[in-house]
Amino acid sequence: MEQLKQIIFEWVRKVAWQHHLPKEQISSTSATILAYGSYGLGVHGSDSDIDALCVGPYFATLEEDFFIVLRSMLLSRPEVSDIHCVKSAKVPLMRFKFNGISVDFPYAQLRASSVPDGVDLFNPHLAVADETSWRSLSGVLVNKRILQLVPHLKNFQSMLRCIKLWARRRGVYSHLLGFFGGIHLAILAAYVCQRFPNGSINALVTFFFENFSLWPWPKPVILQDSSIPFRYPDSRSLMPIMMPCSPFGWCNSNITKSTYSKIKEELQRGYLITRDSGRADFEWSCLFEPFPYTNTYASFLGIFLTAPDDDELGDWVGWVKSRFLSLLLKLEAVQGYCDPNPTEYVDHSVSDPNVVFCWGLSPNGSNLTDIISVKEDFMRSVNKDLYSDSKRNRCKLELLIVESSQLPKSLQLGSGASGASKACWRVSEYNQQQRRPIYSQYFPQYFVGYVAPQRDYDSAVG
Ligand SMILES: Nc1ncnc2c1ncn2[C@@H]1O[C@H](COP(=O)(O)OP(=O)(O)OP(=O)(O)O)[C@@H](O)[C@H]1O
Ligand SMILES: [Mg+2]
Ligand SMILES: [Mg+2]
Numbered sequence: 036m037e038q039l040k041q042i043i044f045e046w047v048r049k050v051a052w053q054h055h056l057p058k059e060q061i062s063s064t065s066a067t068i069l070a071y072g073s074y075g076l077g078v079h080g081s082d083s084d085i086d087a088l089c090v091g092p093y094f095a096t097l098e099e100d101f102f103i104v105l106r107s108m109l110l111s112r113p114e115v116s117d118i119h120c121v122k123s124a125k126v127p128l129m130r131f132k133f134n135g136i137s138v139d140f141p142y143a144q145l146r147a148s149s150v151p152d153g154v155d156l157f158n159p160h161l162a163v164a165d166e167t168s169w170r171s172l173s174g175v176l177v178n179k180r181i182l183q184l185v186p187h188l189k190n191f192q193s194m195l196r197c198i199k200l201w202a203r204r205r206g207v208y209s210h211l212l213g214f215f216g217g218i219h220l221a222i223l224a225a226y227v228c229q230r231f232p233n234g235s236i237n238a239l240v241t242f243f244f245e246n247f248s249l250w251p252w253p254k255p256v257i258l259q260d261s262s263i264p265f266r267y268p269d270s271r272s273l274m275p276i277m278m279p280c281s282p283f284g285w286c287n288s289n290i291t292k293s294t295y296s297k298i299k300e301e302l303q304r305g306y307l308i309t310r311d312s313g314r315a316d317f318e319w320s321c322l323f324e325p326f327p328y329t330n331t332y333a334s335f336l337g338i339f340l341t342a343p344d345d346d347e348l349g350d351w352v353g354w355v356k357s358r359f360l361s362l363l364l365k366l367e368a369v370q371g372y373c374d375p376n377p378t379e380y381v382d383h384s385v386s387d388p389n390v391v392f393c394w395g396l397s398p399n400g401s402n403l404t405d406i407i408s409v410k411e412d413f414m415r416s417v418n419k420d421l422y423s424d425s426k427r428n429r430c431k432l433e434l435l436i437v438e439s440s441q442l443p444k445s446l447q448l449g450s451g452a453s454g455a456s457k458a459c460w461r462v463s464e465y466n467q468q469q470r471r472p473i474y475s476q477y478f479p480q481y482f483v484g485y486v487a488p489q490r491d492y493d494s495a496v497g
Pocket of ligand 1 (some may be wrong): 073074
């Protein structure tokens with residue numbers, strides 16, 4: 036953060052000079068960065084990114100000075116790699132790696148000639164340049180508000196770390212895939228801490244599961260004083276959680292029918308386990324056991340992504356993931372239920388850089404024809420607006436139904452709890468043999484997937 040701050044400091048002076056500001060103004064101007072997200076709350080782990088908001092003065096614009104001047108300054112730094120500009124998002128940002136750590140870096144512009152280090156964002160006279168800057172500021176404001184509302188910071192942090200670990204291990208942590216994101220869990224954890232100000236960490240975790248497994252959803256979770264007037268979320272919102280500061284909107288959520296039911300089951304499981312947390316022989320490790328995908332589902336949808344190098348793979352995976360919600364909804368429509376395991380596996384038998392997703396399918400799911408139509412829809416949605424034709428040729432996507440019995444017995448599909456290391460998916464000979472390809476009827480060059488082979492995977496690979 037200190038190194039980034041230094042870069043921002045140089046940047047704002049360079050921009051002031053480029054805008055021909057008077058010398059005294061150039062030498063006195065300043066910009067800053069503010070941590071938010073899990074890093075700002077002090078609950079980051081090895082899987083977390085750093086979320087840092089860049090706050091700049093009136094003359095430093097988002098379109099040119101941030102996305103062009105600052106980007107090229109960052110590009111020239113040896114610590115920085117994999118820079119991507121996400122310009123069209125509600126909160127536009129740069130995403131890059133700094134010394135290997137992922138950084139989410141949005142920008143807010145103030146109507147001030149200089150932004151000091153300790154800028155007070157709750158100052159009622161704060162002049163924010165535009166709506167986009169307000170949206171970008173909201174992450175920092177929400178964090179600060181949460182920290183103000185929790186009675187005992189250390190207990191809140193420890194308890195939230197436990198809850199995040201539970202959510203990751205049980206496969207219910209991924210905003211993109213319709214599960215909880217960091218912000219949802221932070222608000223739910225803060226809610227429990229508010230109601231139990233003197234609770235030990237054990238008691239807080241236990242109360243979390245009791246409270247939210249019995250919660251009459253879609254009753255909204257509201258952290259602050261409930262006398263604040265608010266409009267109810269729309270009826271499709273299954274687990275509404277209110278942001279704790281003005282304008283008191285609802286936390287964005289992608290929760291679907293399937294992910295709602297998986298989250299509820301996991302909360303219920305947590306409740307049944309932690310009910311006994313007062314017992315002397317209570318084992319907490321049981322709460323954090325990885326979700327047993329292989330034992331739970333008879334078949335999976337394998338989503339195989341490959342690219343010529345790691346940089347392109349990152350881009351490609353990000354793009355395909357941004358289309359995952361439509362795939363999940365379509366699968367739900369034809370299958371009734373789908374469990375989109377958020378873990379990214381790697382097939383080490385394939386020479387190209389790759390990522391494999393493995394989603395649990397309903398045992399009463401529909402037939403292959405329906406699945407083929409789901410695949411075709413998904414390919415259409417991935418290809419629509421694909422940002423480059425060369426990407427289309429170099430990066431590949433395959434969908435394949437894999438029976439659980441075809442997975443090697445040794446393969447435990449856990450839920451990605453093992454930090455940065457990724458699970459190994461071995462499908463070597465299986466890939467080469469017995470597979471009948473299916474091509475998209477809309478994009479004949481596009482490989483939709485394979486018809487699953489009849490014989491058992493284990494016997495195929497010995
Ligand atoms: N769905 C959302 N609705 C509102 N704000 C969001 C949402 N997702 C992210 N944000 C904002 O961006 C911040 C960072 O999100 P991020 O996805 O990095 O999660 P995080 O809480 O930092 O957890 P992690 O440790 O997984 O990075 C959140 O704290 C929140 O302010
Ligand atoms: Mg984060
Ligand atoms: Mg982030």
